[in-house]
Each structure stands twice: as structure tokens, then as C-alpha cells.
Amino acid sequence: MAFIDKTIEVAADVHEVYEAWTAFESYPRFMETIETVTVAEDEHLHWVALVEDDTYEWDAEVVQHLSDESVTWRAIDGRETGEVRFEKLTAKMTKVTYQLDFDPAAWEGKADTVRHWMNRRVEKDLENFKRRVEPSV
Numbered sequence: 799m800a801f802i803d804k805t806i807e808v809a810a811d812v813h814e815v816y817e818a819w820t821a822f823e824s825y826p827r828f829m830e831t832i833e834t835v836t837v838a839e840d841e842h843l844h845w846v847a848l849v850e851d852d853t854y855e856w857d858a859e860v861v862q863h864l865s866d867e868s869v870t871w872r873a874i875d876g877r878e879t880g881e882v883r884f885e886k887l888t889a890k891m892t893k894v895t896y897q898l899d900f901d902p903a904a905w906e907g908k909a910d911t912v913r914h915w916m917n918r919r920v921e922k923d924l925e926n927f928k929r930r931v932e933p934s935v
Contacts, residue, residue, distance in 0.1 A: 799899050799900065799901055800899070800900055800901075800902055800909075800912075800913045800916070801897070801898070801899050802896070802897065802898045802900070802916060802917055802920050803895070803896075803897050804895070804896045804897075804920050804921060804924055805893060805894065805895045805896070806893075806894050806896075806924045806925070806927075806928055807887065807891060807892070807893050807894070807928075808891070808892045808893075808894055808927070808928050808931055808932060809890060809891055809932045809933070810890060810891075810892060810931050810932055810933065811886075811889065811890055811892065812866050812884050812885070812886040812892045813866050814931065815884055815892040815894060815931055816865065816866045816867075816869075816884050818927070818930070818931045819869065819882055819884070819894070819927070820863065820869055822835045822837050822843055823835050823836070823837055827930060828923060828926035828927045828929075828930045829919075829923045829926070830919070830922060830923070830926070831847045831848060831849050831919065832845065832846070832847050833846040833847060833848050833853075834846045840859075841859060841860040842857060842858070842859050842860075842874075843857065843858045843859070843860070843871070844856075844857050845857070845858065849905075849915075852906075854905070856873050856874070856875055856877060857873070857874040857875070858871050858872060858873045858874060858878075859871065859872060859874065866884060866886075867883065867884055868881055868882060868883045868884065869881070869882050875904065876901065876904075877900060877901050877904035877905070878898060878899060878900035878901065878904075879898075879899045879900075880896070880897060880898040880899065880900075881896075881897050882894060882895065882896050882897075883895045883897075894924065894927070894928075896920055896924060898916070898920060900916060902916075
């Protein structure tokens, strides 16, 4: 397994940030490789990603929601588990911490290449999320 731990500060209220992150079907708007996320009633998520002309699909479940604090998930096939935590810094500043344990072998590539790609992907997704959530100046 490999582990990623990234943090970013978002200039928005913790509740707004939490609500934006838990709107799972909006992930394609800030996660570049994600084509769709479909949510079932029981908080199961079906993911479709396009990575270098290859389509990957997997199912995950939300394990825990703590309103305005965190969301935790795990892939049904064991390829990853993750948690995003939200910490109120001020009335309009939130720290977002994204942690991901993943199995590079599940992504059908060389382990080092997959680790590097996932690390970049998480960084970029967080930056895109920040731009999407922060109010325009």
C-alpha cells in the first residue's frame, strides 16, 4: 500500500467546504480524471475515471460522515481507503486534509509511476477544489 497526506487551506466557511466536498456527483468538476460518480441511496459510489485513454471503474462506500468534520470511504475491492478532514481555522478559512491509502498494483501500472501519478492527482484535485469553492474576487 502507499499513503498520501495533503493539506490545503480554503478561504470559505467550514460548512460550505464540507458541503462542496460531499456533493460526490460534482467531483468531475474538480477531479480531472473522474468522468462520473454515481451515488446510490445507501451511500455506495460508482466511480468512472479516464486515465490516458484507459477507463477504470470501481465501487466505494462512505464509511462515516461527521458533519463539517470529516468523510471517510473505502473501495469495495480494497484498492483504496481515504479520509478528508475539515478544520475551521476562522469564520472564512478552512483547512482540508486529504489522506489516501491505496494499492498501486490495483491501477495496473508500475508501482512508482502510479504513486507519483496519484500524488500529483491529489495535489491538483485539491487545488482545483479550492478554486471552485473560494468566492471569486
